[in-house]
Amino acid sequence: MKKHVLTVLILIIGITMFNFFSNSNNVDISADEFKQKLESNPGVIIDVRTQDEYNAGHLKITDAQHDFLNGDFQNQLENLDKDKTYYLYCRSGNRSGQAARIMQNKGFENVYNVGGFDDLVSSGFEPN
Numbered sequence: 001m002k003k004h005v006l007t008v009l010i011l012i013i014g015i016t017m018f019n020f021f022s023n024s025n026n027v028d029i030s031a032d033e034f035k036q037k038l039e040s041n042p043g044v045i046i047d048v049r050t051q052d053e054y055n056a057g058h059l060k061i062t063d064a065q066h067d068f069l070n071g072d073f074q075n076q077l078e079n080l081d082k083d084k085t086y087y088l089y090c091r092s093g094n095r096s097g098q099a100a101r102i103m104q105n106k107g108f109e110n111v112y113n114v115g116g117f118d119d120l121v122s123s124g125f126e127p128n
Contacts, residue, residue, distance in 0.1 A: 027100040027113045031123035034087060034114040043085030043110065048073050048099045049117070053091060059120060060128040068095040077106055085110035092116040 029037065037043075047058050048068040058065065066073040068090065080086070086103065088096035093115040100113040114120065121127050 027104060027111060028093070028097060029112050029114055031115060031120050031125070034112070034120070035123075037085075037112065038087070041085050041110070043087055044080075045087045045089070046073075046099075047117075048088055048090045048095050053117075057127050058117070059089070060126040062128070068099050073099055074102070077103065080108070082106075082108050085112075087112050087114045089114045089117055089120060091118075093119075 044063045045059065045061050047054050047062050047065045049058075049065070050067050050069060051065065054062075054065045064076075066076045068074075080103075086100075086108065088099050088103075088111065090096040090099075093113060096115070097113040100111045103111040117127075
């Protein structure tokens with residue numbers, strides 16, 4: 001009986017930990033989902049790459065560039081309206097995913113990681 005209870009307890013803890021550390025948290029969306037959401041719910045599009053990456057090319061529809069690596073993104077959070085919708089991208093989707101989760105943890109409800117710049121351009125988003 002004790003082994004059965006212990007097994008169930010470990011299973012519950014494992015599932016809870018998986019859900020807690022899961023990367024999705026409803027923030028990661030595909031380029032196609034991004035297109036659809038933009039039509040029904042336009043928002044603020046933020047490039048979280050470095051200034052050099054941004055200068056080398058960014059999406060034409062980008063509203064702001066806040067570098068995640070140098071702390072600019074984190075410093076700008078208090079200036080952002082929590083009632084707006086935000087779409088974040090970077091080079092691969094890693095930094096923008098981290099940034100989106102930080103925003104969620106700070107009380108932003110409508111925030112999405114839309115992935116990497118090259119993938120977005122390949123999906124039809126116009127570069128600048």
